[in-house]
Amino acid sequence: MKTIVSAGLFLLPFAAAVAAPPASFDPQRLSNHVKVLASDAFEGRGPATAGETKTIAYIVDQMKAAGLQPGGSVAGGKRGWTQDVPLLRAAIEGTPRLSFETDGQSRPLAQGDQIAVRAAMTGAHHVSIANAPLVFVGYGVKAPERNWDDFKGVDLHGKILVVLVNDPDYETGQGDFGGKAMTYYGRWTYKYEEGARQGAAGVLVIHETGPASYGWNTVKNSNTNTQFDIVRANPASAHTPMEGWIQRSVAVDLFRASGLDFEALKKQAQSRDFRPVPLKARFSADYAVDAKVITSHNVVGRVVGVHHPDETLIYSAHWDHLGVGRPDARGDTIYNGAVDNATGVASLLEMGRAFASGPRPDRSIVFLAVTAEEKGLLGSEYYAANPLYPLAKTVGMINTDAIGVAGPARNFSISGAARLGLLDDLIAEGRSRGRAFMPEAHPEAGGFYRSDHFPMAKRGVPAISFESGNDLVKGGTERGEALARAYTEQRYHQPADEWSADWDLTGMAQDLNMLHALGTRLANSREWPNWSADSEFRAARDATATARK
Structure with missing residues (x-):
């Protein structure tokens, strides 16, 4: 037994190396x-x-x-090459009607430009949200092991959560979430899951290129097309009725219309003392969804x-x-x-x-x-x-x-x-x-x-x-x-x-x-x-x- 240092972080023993026969990989085959x-x-x-x-x-x-052998699911006593993967497939039909209401005025939102709303992952065939209140919930994190709760027991049922992407440590590089390295709490998938646990009607993640690690084009292209999810017994436990992203500039204007400063509130959200802040705004959405269960496939070969x-x-x-x-x-x-x-x-x-x-x-x-x-x-x-x-x-x-x-x-x-x-x-x-x-x-x-x-x-x-x-x-x-x-x-x-x-x-x-x-x-x-x-x-x-x- 010998010990190797993993990235200078810790020591783990492992068996002595077995000499590998040389393998030749052809760049042209890879390219083809x-x-x-x-x-x-x-x-x-x-x-x-x-x-x-x-x-x-x-x-x-x-x-x-x-020269591989089939390694997939067994049917008729023999393995095949694939594994069936049942998935919920959902796509928005037509152009969704989306808007904010501030100061009594309705402000339409263009799908793909100002907002990127995903097809409903709850299995619903229609999404209709009328004048739901918006609440800024900081980073939208509930982490008891870190003594962190952005929700503070506020009743968020039926409301639209407006949330920052990444962790509270991202801006400063230090704090309760390990500094710059993102935890799962920073992922947009977690934000949606936590929104569902809070009983929200929807979650809007504020896009910023730095903390997201990609630009708006990636958000738009990844969220306005057909969406998929695993087939869940209770999809509402993991998804709110509406999930989406908004551009940072849209969020800044939204906060300003509520008499709030976006950057100041983002700074407050980096503290465990942060409490949800109601916005003087409401959100409406109306769109049909083509939702059905389909079967996709994993492919499996084996030696x-x-x-x-x-x-x-x-x-x-x-x-x-x-x-x-x-x-x-x-x-x-x-x-x-x-x-x-x-x-x-x-x-x-x-x-x-x-x-x-x-x-x-x-x-x-x-x-x-x-x-x-x-x-x-x-x-x-x-x-x-x-x-x-x-x-x-x-x-x-x-x-x-x-x-x-x-x-x-x-x-x-x-x-x-x-x-x-x-x-x-x-x-x-x-x-x-x-x-x-x-x-x-x-x-x-x-x-x-x-x-x-x-x-x-x-x-x-x-x-x-x-x-x-x-x-x-x-x-x-x-x-x-x-x-x-x-x-x-x-x-x-x-x-x-x-x-x-x-x-x-x-x-x-x-x-x-x-x-x-x-x-x-x-x-x-x-x-x-x-x-x-x-x-x-x-x-x-x-x-x-x-x-x-």
């Missing part, structure tokens, strides 16, 4: 996969569309060609282990993107999702090829392409709640989402600030290749809660989402950061996220070689990675320890 999956013919890979049908067929065909086939390592990536949506300035309506996440699927397929063509590992390896990540990690959430292979005997999950296309890097990272033995192993593999681990450059973006490893992590399974480095061999961190900013501003969740012949995918091949070595280490050892002793996920993992004896 992305080119196909991100082509207009796949229509942006939206769930429950013709684009899904083409995507599933392509992934299955490529998994077969790579069966020789000695411990009941023990499973998972590589994952989401196959979906936003489909066809609102036109951009060029009139393009297809959200191709080349980097996000055709690169991850290409990585998954070629990783499957590498393991299927090499010596069979001791443990089984599953290659899981999940649906509806863009709609809230729904495919991975469904798999985690309905695993095809027991979570207690799942060694770990290695997720790939938006892999770098700008050439080799001297470093690498993971989404979020996780502390676990699986990261120790990855750091060791990186070090052997002369690559340094870099803690996530922008923890305030809440990356840990935005990728498909999270549903597994919260159930205790050691899980990471790999991130290519920003210290590029050609251009260093200056070029790496500049390219990342340009992607976020100009292509992320926009039609411009398209395949390019100019990409340098030798860096992606380098990344995959390292992740293959990590998987080989885990699949041919008796190691069971765990979370650090102080991790919020440790107890869930330890609760299943007897299954791994």
Whole structure:
């Protein structure tokens, strides 16, 4: 046994490394996969569309060609290639009628420009809200373990909550929520969930580019199209009747009409003494919703282990993107999702090829392409709640989402600030290749809660989402950061996220070689990675320890 230091944060023991046979990843093969999956013919890979049908067929065909075995659901005594994922599909029909009323005057709100209202996730076929009072609730956080309650027992039933994005610590970088690194309380998904617990009629998140970590285009494109959710027994427990975002400028005007200063109230909201502030304004909404339950699919390939086939390592990536949506300035309506996440699927397929063509590992390896990540990690959430292979005997999950296309890097990272033995192993593999681990450059973006490893992590399974480095061999961190900013501003969740012949995918091949070595280490050892002793996920993992004896 030896000890590796994980990001300089803590120590965890792990078994001595097993030498990995060299794996060769062809940049041209990777590029070809992305080119196909991100082509207009796949229509942006939206769930429950013709684009899904083409995507599933392509992934299955490529998994077969790579030599993988079907690893999906069992039917007729045989495993298939897919796992059915039932989802609630909801889309606003026509143009929603939305307005604020201040000083007795009605102010219409343009969907997509001033406001971005999501289709109802409650299963309702019509949303009608008439003159509901608005209340500013700060960051909308109720965290007893931090002695924090933005609601203070105020009755918010039937009201519209106006809430800031991110955590109370974001502006100052210090406080009760760990500084700049976003907690789950900072995610917009949490804001909606807490609004439902408070009995609100709706939640409007105020968009600001810094704390959101993306611009209004991303908000608009992600929220005004067709929405999906897992099928819930009681959807009202997780969703208010109306959910949406408003532009910061709209919020500033709204507060001013109530005789309030937005910046002053935002400052007050950073204190645990904050109390909800009623606005002298009301909100109305009226729109029809086409809501129905559909079936999407996860795709699953497998290499069966020789000695411990009941023990499973998972590589994952989401196959979906936003489909066809609102036109951009060029009139393009297809959200191709080349980097996000055709690169991850290409990585998954070629990783499957590498393991299927090499010596069979001791443990089984599953290659899981999940649906509806863009709609809230729904495919991975469904798999985690309905695993095809027991979570207690799942060694770990290695997720790939938006892999770098700008050439080799001297470093690498993971989404979020996780502390676990699986990261120790990855750091060791990186070090052997002369690559340094870099803690996530922008923890305030809440990356840990935005990728498909999270549903597994919260159930205790050691899980990471790999991130290519920003210290590029050609251009260093200056070029790496500049390219990342340009992607976020100009292509992320926009039609411009398209395949390019100019990409340098030798860096992606380098990344995959390292992740293959990590998987080989885990699949041919008796190691069971765990979370650090102080991790919020440790107890869930330890609760299943007897299954791994």
